[in-house]
Amino acid sequence: MELTSMIATNKDVEFQQICYTVPIRKNFVQEIGRRTLLNGVSGTFRNGELSAIMGPSGAGKSSLLNAISGYRTSGVTGYKKINKRDSCYITQEDHHQPLLTVEELMHVACALKVTSRKSHEVLITEILENLNLNHRRNATAECLSGGERKRLSIALESVANPTIFFLDEPTSGLDEVTASQCIQLLKNLAKSGRTVVCTIHQPSATIFKNFDHIYVLAKGHCVYQGEPKAIIPFLTSIHLDCPKTYSPSDYIIELCDSNEGSLISSLSEITQNGKLEYTQINDNEHTIGTDEDSLALSNYRWKNIITPVYLENSKQSGSLGCIGGGFALLEKMKAFSKRIKQDSDSVSGTRQFLVLLHLMMKKILRNRIALWIQFIHHLMCGLMFGLIFYKAANQGERMFDHLKYCIGCILVIVYTQVMVPILSFPMEVKLVKKEFFNRWYSLTPYYMALTISRLPLQIFFNMIFLSFTYWMSGLPNELWRFMLFSSVGIITSFVAEGMGLAIGATFSITNGSAVGPLLIAPFLGLAIYGFDFAADIPALMYALMKLSYIRVGAVTLVLSVFGFNRPELDCNEMYCHFSDPKVLLRFLRVEKVSIWHEFGFLVLLLLFFRVMLFLSLKKRCRT
Numbered sequence: 106m107e108l109t110s111m112i113a114t115n116k117d118v119e120f121q122q123i124c125y126t127v128p129i130r131k132n133f134v135q136e137i138g139r140r141t142l143l144n145g146v147s148g149t150f151r152n153g154e155l156s157a158i159m160g161p162s163g164a165g166k167s168s169l170l171n172a173i174s175g176y177r178t179s180g181v182t183g184y185k186k187i188n189k190r191d192s193c194y195i196t197q198e199d200h201h202q203p204l205l206t207v208e209e210l211m212h213v214a215c216a217l218k219v220t221s222r223k224s225h226e227v228l229i230t231e232i233l234e235n236l237n238l239n240h241r242r243n244a245t246a247e248c249l250s251g252g253e254r255k256r257l258s259i260a261l262e263s264v265a266n267p268t269i270f271f272l273d274e275p276t277s278g279l280d281e282v283t284a285s286q287c288i289q290l291l292k293n294l295a296k297s298g299r300t301v302v303c304t305i306h307q308p309s310a311t312i313f314k315n316f317d318h319i320y321v322l323a324k325g326h327c328v329y330q331g332e333p334k335a336i337i338p339f340l341t342s343i344h345l346d347c348p349k350t351y352s353p354s355d356y357i358i359e360l361c362d363s364n365e366g367s368l369i370s371s372l373s374e375i376t377q378n379g380k381l382e383y384t385q386i387n388d389n390e391h392t393i394g395t396d397e398d399s400l401a402l403s404n405y406r407w408k409n410i411i412t413p414v415y416l417e418n419s420k421q422s423g424s425l426g427c428i429g430g431g432f433a434l435l436e437k438m439k440a441f442s443k444r445i446k447q448d449s450d451s452v453s454g455t456r457q458f459l460v461l462l463h464l465m466m467k468k469i470l471r472n473r474i475a476l477w478i479q480f481i482h483h484l485m486c487g488l489m490f491g492l493i494f495y496k497a498a499n500q501g502e503r504m505f506d507h508l509k510y511c512i513g514c515i516l517v518i519v520y521t522q523v524m525v526p527i528l529s530f531p532m533e534v535k536l537v538k539k540e541f542f543n544r545w546y547s548l549t550p551y552y553m554a555l556t557i558s559r560l561p562l563q564i565f566f567n568m569i570f571l572s573f574t575y576w577m578s579g580l581p582n583e584l585w586r587f588m589l590f591s592s593v594g595i596i597t598s599f600v601a602e603g604m605g606l607a608i609g610a611t612f613s614i615t616n617g618s619a620v621g622p623l624l625i626a627p628f629l630g631l632a633i634y635g636f637d638f639a640a641d642i643p644a645l646m647y648a649l650m651k652l653s654y655i656r657v658g659a660v661t662l663v664l665s666v667f668g669f670n671r672p673e674l675d676c677n678e679m680y681c682h683f684s685d686p687k688v689l690l691r692f693l694r695v696e697k698v699s700i701w702h703e704f705g706f707l708v709l710l711l712l713f714f715r716v717m718l719f720l721s722l723k724k725r726c727r728t
C-alpha cells in the first residue's frame with residue numbers, strides 16, 4: 106500500500122492510540138473489570154474543515170469526542186495534540202440559564218470572556234447576525250426552539266473566538282431543514298478558519314455532502330477516515346459495492362451495525378485504526394487508467410495523517426499528552442508562551458465573581474413562581490407552628506411541648522433547605538461543568554458567588570418563619586433573645602443547605618433524592634434520641650449525638666429559649682416541676698453546655714459541608 110504523510114498544524118486536532126475504558130461494577134459498587142469503549146484509535150481533524158464522527162448507536166462517537174476534547178479525562182489514555190485553551194465544547198443538551206434573554210446571556214459571556222475595550226454590543230450584534238439569531242435577542246432561552254438553542258450555544262462560545270469547536274450531536278432533535286441549516290452554519294464556521302468536529306448519528310445525503318472529513322467508528326474502532334465522496338471508491342476497492350439506491354453514509358453504518366465482527370476488524374486494520382486517511386490524489390499524481398472504474402479507484406490512495414516525529418515519540422511515552430523529545434519541547438514552549446499571554450489577558454477572579462453574583466441574583470429574582478412558593482411555604486409553616494404552640498411558651502406544665510417546639514422548628518428549617526438543592530442543583534452542575542470546561546470562569550469565583558447570592562433570600566425567608574413562630578408562641582418579648590433564636594435557625598439552615606448542595610453536586614437528581622433522606626435519617630434519629638432520659642445516655646451515644654447538626658441546632662435553640670436566666674414560667678397546676686427553666690436544662694443535661702460552643706460546632710459543620718461541596722464540584726468539573 107502506497108503511503109504519503111503530512112504534518113498537523115497547531116490548529117489541527119491530532120490524536121493517537123486513544124483508549125477509553127469505564128469500570129464494570131458488581132452490585133453498583135465493587136469494580137470487577139473495565140469495559141473498553143475506544144480501542145486505541147488515531148486520527149486528525151484539520152483546520153478549515155468540518156469533520157464528522159459517524160457510526161452506529163453505541164459505537165463510541167461521544168466517547169471519542171469527550172476524550173479528545175478533554176471533556177472526559179478519567180479512564181482515557183493515549184496521545185493527543187490539541188490547543189485546549191483555544192477550543193470549546195458544545196454539549197448535546199443545550200444547557201442555558203432558562204430565564205435570561207439571549208442578549209443578557211451574550212452580555213454575561215462577553216463580561217466573562219472578553220477583556221478588550223471593543224464594545225460588547227457591537228460584538229454581540231455581529232455574532233447574533235452571523236448566526237441568524239438577532240431577531241430573537243429579547244427572547245428568554247427557555248422560549249427558543251431546538252435549532253435556536255443550538256445556535257445560541259454556538260454564539261455564546263463564539264464570543265471568545267475559539268479556533269476549535271467540538272459539538273456533540275448538534276443536529277439531534279432538529280428537523281431535516283433545521284439540521285441542514287445547522288450543518289451549513291458549522292461549515293461556514295470551518296471555512297472562516299476554525300476546526301469544527303461534531304458527532305452525528307446517521308446524516309441525510311444533503312448533510313453528508315457538506316462534511317469535509319468523515320471519521321467512522323464501529324465498536325470503538327476506526328473503520329474509515331477520509332472525504333465523504335471517497336467512501337464508495339473505498340468500499341468498492343475492498344469489494345463491498347454500495348447499492349445505487351443507498352446513501353454511502355447509510356451503507357457504511359449498516360455494514361458496521363451488522364454484527365459482522367470480522368468486517369469491523371478488517372476495516373480497522375486497513376485504516377490502521379485511524380492512522381490512515383483515504384484521499385484523492387492530486388491532479389498531477391493521476392495514474393492513467395484504462396477503463397472508467399479503475400480510473401475512479403486509482404484516483405484515491407491511503408495517506409498517513411499522523412505526524413511522524415510525534416508518532417515516534419508516542420512510542421516512548423505512556424500517558425495522555427505526555428510527549429517527549431525536541432518536537433514536544435517546542436510544542437510545550439509555544440503553548441507556555443501562549444498561555445502566559447492569554448492569562449494576562451483573561452478576566453480577573455474578582456470580575457468573574459461580580460459578574461456571576463449579578464447573574465445569580467438576577468436568576469433568583471426572575472424565578473417569580475419559585476419565590477412565591479418559598480414565601481408561602483415559610484409563611485404557612487410559621488403560622489401553623491404559631492397556632493400549634495400558641496401562647497404555650499410560658500406554660501411551665503408543658504415541658505414536652507417546649508422541646509417539640511424547638512425540635513420541630515429545626516426540622517422544618519432542615520428539611521426545607523436540604524431538599525431544594527438536592528432537586529435543583531444537579532442540573533446547574535451540568536451547566537457549570539460545561540462553562541468551566543469552556544473557561545468561562547474558575548471554580549472559586551463561581552463558588553463564592555453561589556454562596557453569597559443565596560444568603561439574602563435565605564435569611565429573609567427563614568426570618569418570616571422564625572418571627573411568626575417566636576411571637577405567636579409567646580416567647581419572651583426580648584429583642585436580643587429573638588435575634589439569638591433567629592441566628593440559631595439561620596445558621597442551621599446554612600448547614601442544611603450546604604449538605605443539600607454537596608449532595609446535589611455529587612449525585613444525579615434520582616440518586617440524590619434517595620441519598621438525601623438516607624443521610625438525614627441518622628441525624629434525625631440522633632436529634633430526638635434520649636431527650637426524656639438524658640441523664641442515662643451512654644457516653645458513646647452522647648458523642649455520636651454531637652455529630653448530628655439537627656441535634657446541635659435543637660440544643661442551641663433550647664439554650665437560646667431557656668438559657669440566659671429566663672424568669673420562671675407560669676404554672677396553672679398545683680406543681681410544675683419544670684417551671685424553672687434551669688430544671689429543664691438540667692434534666693436535658695445541657696445546663697453546662699455553652700451556647701457559643703454549640704454555635705462554633707454549627708459553624709464547623711457548615712464549613713465541613715461547604716468544603717465537601719467545593720471538592721465535589723471540582724471533581725465533577727475535572728473528570
Ligand SMILES: Nc1ncnc2c1ncn2[C@@H]1O[C@H](COP(=O)(O)OP(=O)(O)OP(=O)(O)O)[C@@H](O)[C@H]1O
Binds near residue numbers: 162
Ligand atoms: N460511563 C459509562 N459506563 C458504561 N458504559 C458507557 C459509559 N458511557 C458510555 N458507555 C457505553 O459505551 C458505548 C459508547 O457510548 P457513546 O455514548 O460514546 O456512543 P455513541 O456512539 O455516541 O452512541 P449514540 O449515537 O447512541 O449517542 C455505549 O454502548 C454506551 O452504553
